Amino acid sequence: MQIGMMGLGRMGANMVRRLMRDGHECVVYDINPASVAALVTDGALGAASMEEFVGKLAKPRCVWLMLPAAITGRIIDQVAALMEPADIVIDGGNSYYHDAVDQAAKLAGKGIHLVDVGTSGGVWGLERGYCLMIGGPDVAVQHLDSIFATLAPGADAGSNPPKDAGTAPFGYLHCGPSGAGHFVKMVHNGIEYGVMAAYAEGMNILKSANAGKRQRTADAETSPLENPQYYQFDIDLPQVAEVWRHGSVIGSWLLDLTAGALKGDPGLANYGGRVSDSGEGRWTLKAAIDTGVPAPVLSSALFDRFSSQGESEFADKLLSAMRYAFGGHVEKPKAGK
Ligand SMILES: O=C(O)[C@H](O)[C@@H](O)[C@H](O)[C@H](O)COP(=O)(O)O
Secondary structure: OEEEEEOOOHHHHHHHHHHHHOOOEEEEEOOOHHHHHHHHHOOOEEOOOHHHHHHOOOOOOEEEEOOOHHHHHHHHHHHHOOOOOOOEEEEOOOOOHHHHHHHHHHHHOOOOEEEEEEEEOHHHHHHHOOEEEEEOOHHHHHHOHHHHHHHOOOOOOOOOOOHHHOOHHHOEEEEEOOOHHHHHHHHHHHHHHHHHHHHHHHHHHHHOOOOOOOOOOOOOOOOOOOOHHHOOOOOOHHHHHHHHOOOOOOOOHHHHHHHHHHHHOOOOOOOOOOOOOOOHHHHHHHHHHHHOOOOHHHHHHHHHHHHHHHHOHHHHHHHHHHHHHHHOOOOOOOOOO
16 A cells, blocks of 8 residues: 655654555655655655655555654644545654644544554564554544554464454554544553653662662761661662563563663663653643543652653752751752762
8 A cells, every 4th residue: 555654753764664564655755855865765755845745645645744743733734735535644643632633623624534643662663563553533544454554563473363353462453533542642651651660760779779788878867777787789780670571570561671771781871860751641641630530650750750850959959948947957968979
């Protein structure tokens, strides 16, 4: 089948490669001509402008966008202006699901379908496949089935899912009308924050398992370690992460990646610890608040990211200022300073 891909960054370019490998014809466009040229070398049909890109597509045109959420809405408007009824726009980025609901209604007025596809798999997707969470009208989603089947990982080796199991065992799922795909991917990323935080916190506790041996900290006078004999373990974190990958209850792909990171750089010297967030965690909490659903783990993980970004600095200083004001307690240096 033919598909047009706009946005040829790490995700878009690899998705094109995976599609072409399975025999699909890809028309590609990006504002960076070098990204287009690289895929033309691999066999894609390139375009130098959005008009040329849309003009090269067979009807009904299928345009898949892999763009940052901040510009996706504007680009959808531009590309839809060049399209006709029955054409399909697919948004595979991490867009806010509200935008997909609103955009779909706008495009439906012109007879154009919007399919929103939460796409998980990151830089590993080319080889492993992408987990796809899909929202949109049945007719458009069915039309794109062979594209989804190629991009998705496929059934696990050796498994033979029964026909009535649907597409989920193959790694893609039509979750509902437009917006449902991004909604499911939003919650997926909220969970991602929580799971990542759980591994990070647990590993940090293990790292302190030798606290009884270490030099006393600045707070030792006021909060001494009560039982230093219980904190005498020099735990090999890379090895623990590795052993947990084999038969443990908390094994996961995120743990595989954690083990890989620790193995290559046990002290994590290559990282400063500022953890960005692109919106999905915030939107997950908005949905939880709107619907009155408790999400203490996910919110704690999100707020922890804000702290890592330096956003707790003023509050922490204020705490110290209050403590000094009422008790004359002088602030001590931070750990490691
Ligand atoms: O499932 C995935 O493949 C990831 O979730 C992917 O979509 C991306 O790496 C995140 O969007 C990063 O999100 P943050 O910037 O919010 O951490």
